[in-house]
Amino acid sequence: MHECNAKDLRDFLNLYLVEKLQAEGRGFPDDFGDSCDLLLSGVIDSLGLVELMTALQERCGREIDFDALDPEQMTKVGPLCDFVADQMERFPSSEKLAISGGSLLV
Amino acid sequence: MQLSATQPGNRESQTKVPNRSDQCLWTGFLRSAERFHGRPAVIVDGKTLSYDALRGLACRIAATIQSHTYDAQAPLTAVFAYRSPVAFAGVLGSLLAGHGYVPLNRTFPVHRTQVMLERSECQSMVVDMGSLPQLDQLLPCIRRPLLIVLPDLEDPSRLRQQWPMHVFVSSRDLVPMNLWRQPSVDPDAIAYLLFTSGSTGIPKGVMVAHRNAAAFLEYMVDRYGVTEADRLSQMFDMTFDLSVFDMFVAWEAGACVCCPSQKTLIKPSAFVEEMGLTIWFSVPSTAMFMKQLGMLKPGRFSSLRWSLFCGEPLPVSSATAWLQAAPNSTLENLYGPTELTIACSLYRWDPLRSPAECERGIVPIGYPYPDMDVLVVDEALNEVEPGQQGELLMNGPQMCLGYWKDPDKTAAAFVIPAGKNEIYYRTGDLVRRPVGKAPLTHLGRTDFQVKVLGHRVELGEIEAIVRDASGLEGVVAVGWPETAGGYGGVEVVLEGAPRDAAILRRSIASRLPEYMVPRRFHFMDRLPRNVNGKFDRPAIKGLLDRGLCTSATRRT
Numbered sequence: 001m002h003e004c005n006a007k008d009l010r011d012f013l014n015l016y017l018v019e020k021l022q023a024e025g026r027g028f029p030d031d032f033g034d035s036c037d038l039l040l041s042g043v044i045d046s047l048g049l050v051e052l053m054t055a056l057q058e059r060c061g062r063e064i065d066f067d068a069l070d071p072e073q074m075t076k077v078g079p080l081c082d083f084v085a086d087q088m089e090r091f092p093s094s095e096k097l098a099i100s101g102g103s104l105l106v
Numbered sequence: 107m108q109l110s111a112t113q114p115g116n117r118e119s120q121t122k123v124p125n126r127s128d129q130c131l132w133t134g135f136l137r138s139a140e141r142f143h144g145r146p147a148v149i150v151d152g153k154t155l156s157y158d159a160l161r162g163l164a165c166r167i168a169a170t171i172q173s174h175t176y177d178a179q180a181p182l183t184a185v186f187a188y189r190s191p192v193a194f195a196g197v198l199g200s201l202l203a204g205h206g207y208v209p210l211n212r213t214f215p216v217h218r219t220q221v222m223l224e225r226s227e228c229q230s231m232v233v234d235m236g237s238l239p240q241l242d243q244l245l246p247c248i249r250r251p252l253l254i255v256l257p258d259l260e261d262p263s264r265l266r267q268q269w270p271m272h273v274f275v276s277s278r279d280l281v282p283m284n285l286w287r288q289p290s291v292d293p294d295a296i297a298y299l300l301f302t303s304g305s306t307g308i309p310k311g312v313m314v315a316h317r318n319a320a321a322f323l324e325y326m327v328d329r330y331g332v333t334e335a336d337r338l339s340q341m342f343d344m345t346f347d348l349s350v351f352d353m354f355v356a357w358e359a360g361a362c363v364c365c366p367s368q369k370t371l372i373k374p375s376a377f378v379e380e381m382g383l384t385i386w387f388s389v390p391s392t393a394m395f396m397k398q399l400g401m402l403k404p405g406r407f408s409s410l411r412w413s414l415f416c417g418e419p420l421p422v423s424s425a426t427a428w429l430q431a432a433p434n435s436t437l438e439n440l441y442g443p444t445e446l447t448i449a450c451s452l453y454r455w456d457p458l459r460s461p462a463e464c465e466r467g468i469v470p471i472g473y474p475y476p477d478m479d480v481l482v483v484d485e486a487l488n489e490v491e492p493g494q495q496g497e498l499l500m501n502g503p504q505m506c507l508g509y510w511k512d513p514d515k516t517a518a519a520f521v522i523p524a525g526k527n528e529i530y531y532r533t534g535d536l537v538r539r540p541v542g543k544a545p546l547t548h549l550g551r552t553d554f555q556v557k558v559l560g561h562r563v564e565l566g567e568i569e570a571i572v573r574d575a576s577g578l579e580g581v582v583a584v585g586w587p588e589t590a591g592g593y594g595g596v597e598v599v600l601e602g603a604p605r606d607a608a609i610l611r612r613s614i615a616s617r618l619p620e621y622m623v624p625r626r627f628h629f630m631d632r633l634p635r636n637v638n639g640k641f642d643r644p645a646i647k648g649l650l651d652r653g654l655c656t657s658a659t660r661r662t
Contacts, residue, residue, distance in 0.1 A: 024625050039369060039372070040369075045595075047395075050399065054398070063400065066400060071367075071369045074369070
């Protein structure tokens with residue numbers, strides 16, 4: 001299992017987005033800043049967000065309960081990484097998470 | 107046999123028209139405004155507008171349009187506004203001016219908005235503050251003078267200076283409500299003109315008449331027993347015709363329509379609870395996303411009494427997961443192309459009976475609305491036997507007027523099948539003709555239209571634009587990746603030497619909405635062809651499925 005503190009998650013997210021944009025033949029910045037809104041800046045669409053969240057869960061090796069994440073913050077790099085790191089710290093065992101069913105995407 | 111049906115008058119004699127000559131899209135709103143003055147009509151952008159407030163703003167917009175436009179030949183007003191009070195007041199204001207409305211969307215590329223605005227020949231446009239940056243990009247491309255109404259902008263001096271050709275009316279200059287004149291009702295006039303993806307590269311304008319919309323609303327309000335106590339979701343953008351349900355079903359009954367922000371659209375779970383929604387209406391993809399992100403917790407959406415889905419095939423798995431979260435609601439799957447006015451068939455989910463009625467893991471599209479007729483035909487438009495597959499044709503009071511200024515496309519899609527003497531619309535959807543009382547089941551498309559997250563996408567339109575942008579002739583677009591009910595996006599395979607994908611993408615993204623922009627470009631020396639020499643789409647799709655195209659992707 002990978003380290004899942006906020007910094008590691010930022011690095012992971014950065015790499016994930018760069019690879020995604022490269023594969024799509026799109027340009028990308030050197031670093032997606034904490035306040036970068038991935039949805040409003042057009043980096044990802046709604047399906048892209050679900051894929052990204054799925055990738056984050058795979059990275060962390062378990063499901064994350066995104067339900068508590070504020071919709072206005074969930075598409076911003078900093079708040080998203082902080083949220084996931086916080087969830088990992090507060091609920092180190094996945095049994096403690098309230099997870100509703102469903103397999104992961106696509 | 108085909109018949110041109112561009113003139114509303116032609117159609118009048120061809121379809122069953124109920125006696126609703128007093129009805130049009132806006133009469134229900136005015137009736138509710140008379141009864142429910144202070145009750146909420148819309149909650150949007152953190153603001154609640156009562157029926158009085160919404161009527162006041164809409165009437166001032168309408169009076170402004172009436173006082174500035176003289177050309178009776180320009181019966182349409184564009185609404186360039188997004189999830190704001192002005193968006194709702196703009197739609198109503200256009201209608202109350204006696205015009206049809208043409209919804210525009212600032213999340214679309216400016217070029218596409220320009221095409222819609224020019225093709226519709228609108229001479230007036232209502233714009234909200236949030237769309238001003240896009241307006242500045244749009245106006246250099248517009249050659250006709252426009253009346254531009256800005257109901258939430260106080261000072262338009264900068265715009266007046268910069269664009270002297272156009273007339274700008276700010277919030278301070280709106281014409282008073284008492285000068286508004288209620289327009290005469292023509293049930294055959296266009297209520298809204300909605301552009302959908304067109305296979306030849308240019309969006310098609312679907313003309314929906316007041317009587318089409320009135321027939322739809324009457325059935326829906328009655329079926330769902332909507333009252334002033336109801337709260338409806340507004341998940342659909344106004345450029346998606348399903349938004350007409352949200353607004354006008356609510357207003358017909360004095361209910362409130364609750365409009366989430368662009369971001370809340372992706373994660374609407376808390377929104378359902380906070381707003382106390384009673385009627386939910388979205389594309390199935392939204393339910394699928396919510397399920398995947400763990401938001402469909404059992405019993406969570408206890409306020410919902412109706413859960414409605416439309417726009418793309420509804421997977422059984424999404425329906426059952428949703429019902430666990432909304433156990434007090436009845437779930438219905440609606441079906442309908444824009445040309446048949448929002449929705450024209452539906453299926454009520456029954457936990458006991460339904461699983462046996464589903465095909466391919468997809469919920470049936472059910473039964474036509476009471477006044478709509480169904481015909482399932484083969485390629486020669488002859489009716490197929492019960493139990494056989496064929497293209498779905500429909501007619502009835504919800505069949506639209508045809509395509510705006512496009513008699514050829516209208517004639518191709520609105521036809522009189524052999525042995526019939528009425529015009530039917532060819533949906534292009536493949537269904538099974540029911541045996542006995544079985545529901546209609548949706549089996550796919552007969553053409554190259556796909557659903558991307560509920561949006562209707564003609565692959566031919568994307569191919570035309572990619573051909574133009576790349577200079578390559580061999581271009582095949584395919585829906586990819588496949589999701590339970592449609593596709594997550596579109597990918598393109600090109601025949602020829604690789605082009606710079608970044609430049610290609612930029613050029614295409616400036617002309618198509620995000621959901622239509624190919625996610626990846628793959629270049630091959632030669633595309634697979636079938637025995638007729640046509641591109642072998644299944645084979646190309648197979649290459650993508652097996653990941654064999656990826657190596658050909660041009661990386662920047």
